Amino acid sequence: MSPTQPLPLVIATRESRLALWQAEHVQALLRARGHSVSLLGMTTQGDQILDRSLSKVGGKGLFVKELEVALEEGRAHIAVHSLKDVPMELPEGFALACVMEREDPRDAFVSPRYASLNALPQGAVVGTSSLRRQVLLQALRPDLKIEPLRGNLDTRLRKLDEGQYDAIVLAAAGLKRLGLQDRIRTEFATTDMLPAAGQGALGIEIRSDRQDLMAALAPLAHQETWLTVTAERAVSRAMGGSCSMPLAAHGRLVQGTLHLDAAWGDPDGSAPLVHASASAPVATLADADALGIAIAARLRAGGARAAHPVTS
Incomplete structure (x- = not known):
């Protein structure tokens, strides 16, 4: 099937009111481009386990896993996520096909x-x-x-x-x-409460071998947001970040220059917050990734502890 032809699509989504809003938002945008789109509502482990903090039961990836199984089994073609809930490393065979324009990140x-x-x-x-x-x-x-x-x-x-x-x-x-x-x-001003990496942005996940879906979703992508959240997520990835690590990262892209701020807190509260900031010209996802990795290095130099040995 040609990438330019309309596709019959199924969106895997959590069934919370916000998750359904996000899926229906993407559904409407894709329908406007001629695609036939339906929703597959699912309850994830993250929705079921409410008596313990996410950091103690496996992290925010618990909101994503069942949706990925639906993609793998062919019951759905795309999954719409709040990007801050998406693990920094996707499982083999999956790809982030699209990052959409960000809402208020605060x-x-x-x-x-x-x-x-x-x-x-x-x-x-x-x-x-x-x-x-x-x-x-x-x-x-x-x-x-x-x-x-x-x-x-x-x-x-x-x-x-x-x-x-x-x-x-x-x-x-x-x-x-x-x-x-x-x-x-x-x-909150971001200077007081620095947001989580990817906060306010939506990401669309697919099987990495579906180039036709990659092409169909390309018009929904917002490059400025994608560059910014790539840098933010690179900080978190380089620090071994998950919801079990008090880590914040927030970027602003202004006329081709990405200004990136990050903060790390001691989970035990026994050490002061560590802050790091840097700016660099960013035109590609690789540029954004490099800036995020550099910020993570500054955090570690300031006393922040990575969650696992860092190889970057």
Whole structure:
């Protein structure tokens, strides 16, 4: 089948409201280009295990594995992911075919009673299961009590509304995509809460031997976002990054120059945050990858510890 011909496509997706929004968004874009597109809703291990933090049960890859099995078995052709949930190394036989234009990458402060993090009283309870957010929040407000918060976006908001937390921290992108931007009391400046690698961006995964799908998805790609998140993910990969490592990486591409910031926190909280920044001209994914690896080296030089021996 020629890459220019319409393809019958099945999108594998988690069944949370946000995941379905993301899949339906891609479905609409592909249908507008003449493709026939249906959805295959699936429940992943990450959706089922809600009583433990992801860092203790296998990481965010638990949200991806079942979707990859559907691709491998031919039950689906593409999988739409929040890029921050995608492991830094894809299994053999799979490829990231497309990175789409990024939504707001920042973290959002959500609270029914308090207007900002600074407005919280001493000892207030803040919900998040992200180790990255935990160490950054503790650096800003060491007096706060950080409590685990699992579940999909609606579940997290319900737990907040039930009074289990004084405030919670969520990705602004998810709230905005679901029309819940009114729940955001304030968006954190990236200088205060550096986002996770890939936060706010959508990635589309395929079997790496499907060149026809690669061609069909090419028009959906956003090169500026792809370059930026490639650098961010390279930092995390070089550090052995997963959700069990408090690591942040955020880039901005301005007139061909990528400005990349990263931060590493000690999981035990016994060492201060380590920050690193650099800028470089970036025109290719290889350029972006090299900048990310350089930033990881600066983090390690500053005292950050990689999660495994680094070979890059």
